Amino acid sequence: MDANLIFATFNSVLRSTTPIMMAALASAICNRVGVFNVALEGQLLIGSFAAIAVNWYTGSILLAVLAGVLAGGVIGLLVGVLQVRYKAADMVVGTSINLFITALTGILLSILFGVKGGFKDPALLSLRKIEVPIIKDIPYLSVLLRNLTIMDYLAYVIAILMFIYLFKTVWGYHLLSVGIKKDAAESMGLNSQGIQIIAVLCSGLLCGYGGVVLSMGQVTLFSEGMTAGRGFIGMAACNLGAGNPVLIIISSLFFGFCDAFASIAQNAIPSQFTQSVPYIATVLALILFSNRGKKKLNIKRVK
Amino acid sequence: MKKCKAKSLLKKSAKILVHPLIAIICGILVGAVVIFLAGENPLDVYVQMFQKSFLNIYYLLQTLTRSVPIIACSLSVIISWKAGYINLGTEGQMIAGGFVGTIVAIYMPGPTYLVMAAAFIAAMATGSILSLFSAFIFDKFGVSIVISTLMMNYAINYITNYFITFPLRDTGSSLAIQSKEIHAAMKLPRLVEGNTFNLGFIIAVLLVAAITFIIFKTNFGYESKMTGLNPIFAQYGGIKKGRVMYSTMALSGMLAAVAGLLEIFGVKYRFLEGMFTSTSYAWTGLMSGLISSLNPIGAFFVSIFLSGMQVGGTAIQRTTSIPLQVSTLIQATITLFVSVKITINFAKKNKFVSRGTNSAKKVGEE
Numbered sequence: 001m002d003a004n005l006i007f008a009t010f011n012s013v014l015r016s017t018t019p020i021m022m023a024a025l026a027s028a029i030c031n032r033v034g035v036f037n038v039a040l041e042g043q044l045l046i047g048s049f050a051a052i053a054v055n056w057y058t059g060s061i062l063l064a065v066l067a068g069v070l071a072g073g074v075i076g077l078l079v080g081v082l083q084v085r086y087k088a089a090d091m092v093v094g095t096s097i098n099l100f101i102t103a104l105t106g107i108l109l110s111i112l113f114g115v116k117g118g119f120k121d122p123a124l125l126s127l128r129k130i131e132v133p134i135i136k137d138i139p140y141l142s143v144l145l146r147n148l149t150i151m152d153y154l155a156y157v158i159a160i161l162m163f164i165y166l167f168k169t170v171w172g173y174h175l176l177s178v179g180i181k182k183d184a185a186e187s188m189g190l191n192s193q194g195i196q197i198i199a200v201l202c203s204g205l206l207c208g209y210g211g212v213v214l215s216m217g218q219v220t221l222f223s224e225g226m227t228a229g230r231g232f233i234g235m236a237a238c239n240l241g242a243g244n245p246v247l248i249i250i251s252s253l254f255f256g257f258c259d260a261f262a263s264i265a266q267n268a269i270p271s272q273f274t275q276s277v278p279y280i281a282t283v284l285a286l287i288l289f290s291n292r293g294k295k296k297l298n299i300k301r302v303k
Numbered sequence: 304m305k306k307c308k309a310k311s312l313l314k315k316s317a318k319i320l321v322h323p324l325i326a327i328i329c330g331i332l333v334g335a336v337v338i339f340l341a342g343e344n345p346l347d348v349y350v351q352m353f354q355k356s357f358l359n360i361y362y363l364l365q366t367l368t369r370s371v372p373i374i375a376c377s378l379s380v381i382i383s384w385k386a387g388y389i390n391l392g393t394e395g396q397m398i399a400g401g402f403v404g405t406i407v408a409i410y411m412p413g414p415t416y417l418v419m420a421a422a423f424i425a426a427m428a429t430g431s432i433l434s435l436f437s438a439f440i441f442d443k444f445g446v447s448i449v450i451s452t453l454m455m456n457y458a459i460n461y462i463t464n465y466f467i468t469f470p471l472r473d474t475g476s477s478l479a480i481q482s483k484e485i486h487a488a489m490k491l492p493r494l495v496e497g498n499t500f501n502l503g504f505i506i507a508v509l510l511v512a513a514i515t516f517i518i519f520k521t522n523f524g525y526e527s528k529m530t531g532l533n534p535i536f537a538q539y540g541g542i543k544k545g546r547v548m549y550s551t552m553a554l555s556g557m558l559a560a561v562a563g564l565l566e567i568f569g570v571k572y573r574f575l576e577g578m579f580t581s582t583s584y585a586w587t588g589l590m591s592g593l594i595s596s597l598n599p600i601g602a603f604f605v606s607i608f609l610s611g612m613q614v615g616g617t618a619i620q621r622t623t624s625i626p627l628q629v630s631t632l633i634q635a636t637i638t639l640f641v642s643v644k645i646t647i648n649f650a651k652k653n654k655f656v657s658r659g660t661n662s663a664k665k666v667g668e669e
Contacts, residue, residue: 038449082643091389091449092593092642099586100635106628111341116626232453239447272465276458283440283451283458290444 007143009264014148015218016263017256018155019044019227022210023234024252025162026076026203028243032166033199034179038094039079041231042101043204047072047211049105052119052222053112061125061216065151068212069205075101076204080197098231106224118223126220127151127213151213156249158206163245175199207231229279236282240289254285323594323605323641330637334629343623351622352615362614364500368570370610371503372397372579375562376588377595377602378514383434383555385518385597386527386547387534388441390434392452393559394585395459400430400560401567402463405574406471408485415488422489423564430560431553433459438552442545448552460580467576480576491569503569508603510558515599527551559585583631587613590638609634 023040030037051068058064079097082088106116113119127149136142166172177185178192185192214230215222233255241248258281262274335345355362376393383390404426411418433455440446464480473483491502518524529537530547538544562584567574579585587609594609595601609630616630 082639086643088639088642091384092638095391095586095589096593096635096638096642099590099631100639103628103631103635107337107341107626107632110624110626229453229457232450235447236450236454239450270465270469272461272468276461279454279458282454283446286446286450287440287444290446 004143007140011144011146012260013257016259017252018152019210019214019230020234020237020255021155021252022206023231024237024248025159025245026206027235027238029199030203031243032175032179033196035083035196035200036090037200037203038091039097040207040234041227042098043072043075043207044211044227044231045101045105046075047208048215048226049222051212052215055124065212069208072208072211073201073205076201080200084193084196102225120221124220127216149217159245159249233282236286326637326640329640330633333636334633338625341625343625348619348625352619355618356611356615364495364498366611366614367504368499369614370607371507372562372566372584373588373606373610374507374603375558376585377592377606378510378599379555379558380589380592381597381599383551385531386551387531388548388552389449390452390555391449392455395456396430396433396556396559397563397585398463398579399433399459400426401563402574403429404564405482405567408489409483419489426560426564427557430556434552434556438548464576482574484573490572499570501569503565511599511603590634593638594641
């Protein structure tokens, strides 16, 4: 097989990984403080939509990115307040927020743009593709890293910073203490509710970031339900990575590979089968690597 | 004595009804804001919506017809969630069950009733195999049921789409991607002339009665409820957790499959591409189960209400600029408000008890 082709494949893997990785990191930070967040899917979707909408109205990439990230954050805050402050059942809040956002984006799509199903326009700006000066002259590496945006690179920086924050600082361990035993954390003078809500808010920001990459990275468009379960795949990636941001990079790359495979193998196999690959692979991967973080994402009871 | 009982029953039902009603009002208010932002008069739209879903006999029958799969899906959700096993795969189980059932109904030779029975059995088996698979991998490998059931929805949708697009497609009649029609004798009889209202609704009512009986009057129902409320206590009391999980999940999958088959045998008479995803019966059923706080009788009425909102939503989509999703938005808002209300009530009442179970749960997790 041609080496260039292999590197090109991995290039598309890298490009599909970012949204899943951001969802996984979001899931990790929620798990850390003991909040079970199922609304990641909705947080991603609102990020994608807000980015495209602001992109269309302002024509500014910076504002679009900010809007996407903040929109995710707003939903994260809502989820956090409902689940932590009002102790609403996590599964109920999560599923209804996901459905709420799906409906809301559909409605806004028809109110703002007057279209159904999806919105695409040549006037929409996409994130600028970065060419790293030295790497672009190295034969294979240039293929591997072509067409990546700055947000793709930043995602890995965020993951590593999160690792340092969660595992190497006192603050990270404060978060963990809230997750393990709230009462004990409070006796240390921590505001456990506040910390939990802020953590869920951060998960919203991360998902918003992932959503922006989804709608303005590889493609520049918004279509209804375009996240297609990536929030849940992110939860699976977090589960495989045992909540550790560095391991999450690896597990997300695996799911990114499945995602890329779906679009690459389309020519050889009927697309219906290739499209189902990421979902089947998620279940299989969870089964195969079940020892790691076993029962971390335990089912939660509904009151 | 009897009077006293009746009074307390009245009080109890009022208590149960108050929270959903507040939530429904909040949901309708949020919907009104969205309709207003879309540049229409919310009052007009709502009046039209209710006229074209409940107040006109033709639309009322449409509403009841549409509510059949929603009711069955809500029962599927109730059975599994009540035991604490979050089955989000209702949609996938519904698609797979409906698909296999239809294929059996079309291609199996034999007397009509035998084929129909075989179709229902095949559909129920398919639905329960899927949900049991998720239960099994949770039991053996600790794979979250939430994730595995949800992932299966997407996979099943794509795979059935393949079969319906290529090998099993009815190429003769039209351009639509669909299977052949089932034999005329297998179609569920219509109850009213000139309307799709059919025997399926009666079956749905019977299903509600059966599930209510199972949940409130049998050992199995009690055991699954206890497992849902407090798994550790339930196990301590001698309830076998594994058995409860497998049987509730299997029943849940079966009900989802029946939901799919009732829609096909009663209304569409064939399997169409995306027939369950575009109508989102499963998710509406989920919301109806949650709004009724997992009570099958409550879910029956909520399902009819939500179905009416969709029928009304489809009608206003034709005459105004309001898209159908407004009804989903309102439903999701209602569910959100219900979730908050229930727990506030719960926390107030059982302050001491809930603290106890929480720490017990924590111990169990470690």
